[in-house]
Amino acid sequence: MLIIYILVSCSPRLSHNVVTFFFDGVPSSDTLMVETALESENDVSGTEVFRYTPVVTNIYPIVHYPYQEKECLMCHDENSMSELIMKEPDLCYICHEDFSKIFNSVHGPVSGGYCTSCHDAHMSKEIKLLKRTGQQICLFCHDSGAVFKNEVHEDIDDSECTLCHNPHGGEDRFILN
Numbered sequence: 804m805l806i807i808y809i810l811v812s813c814s815p816r817l818s819h820n821v822v823t824f825f826f827d828g829v830p831s832s833d834t835l836m837v838e839t840a841l842e843s844e845n846d847v848s849g850t851e852v853f854r855y856t857p858v859v860t861n862i863y864p865i866v867h868y869p870y871q872e873k874e875c876l877m878c879h880d881e882n883s884m885s886e887l888i889m890k891e892p893d894l895c896y897i898c899h900e901d902f903s904k905i906f907n908s909v910h911g912p913v914s915g916g917y918c919t920s921c922h923d924a925h926m927s928k929e930i931k932l933l934k935r936t937g938q939q940i941c942l943f944c945h946d947s948g949a950v951f952k953n954e955v956h957e958d959i960d961d962s963e964c965t966l967c968h969n970p971h972g973g974e975d976r977f978i979l980n
Contacts, residue, residue: 863926868898870925878924892916906972912944913971920944921970937963940970 869877878894880886887894892901895918902913912920921940922932929936935943941964942950950956964970969978 863928865928865930865932866926867924867932890916891918902971906969906978907974908976908978909972910970910978937961940964941968 869875875884876888878887880888892913893916903909912918918924921934923934924932927933933940938947938961951959965980967979969980971978973979
């Protein structure tokens with residue numbers, strides 16, 4: 804493991820490739836600008852050691868607070884950075900509202916605890932860390948043929964689904980606003 808660390812710490816690109824091999828959820832390299840910085844630290848004997856480390860700058864405008872502050876341990880297990888400290892949605896509900904306590908009917912991905920089906924846990928180009936925009940966020944899971952065959956949806960064209968539906972839940976099974 805030490806050999807891998809030594810090899811990886813010298814090259815940001817190689818570092819990224821190795822990390823993505825071992826861990827899920829690492830942002831793709833085209834979403835990051837990686838630079839190197841010379842850092843010094845003291846080893847266990849107190850000797851100052853210099854090493855180059857990658858400095859990652861996000862080019863996405865929306866960044867989740869813990870990720871932005873490099874507070875990985877707020878969500879990830881320190882012994883296994885790919886593992887979360889608890890499962891979704893409980894992990895999300897530490898900071899965000901528990902929609903099952905707000906709505907009578909909760910949207911499927913929300914009730915199943917799949918927040919990251921729609922939201923990126925680290926960063927996104929879209930508001931609210933969404934993975935897709937407009938109708939595409941809904942039509943990724945919902946069959947467009949069945950949706951547009953419904954007479955209620957005949958004339959919606961490319962209107963956003965959230966004009967009528969709450970993506971998290973509502974008072975009935977149609978999760979209407």
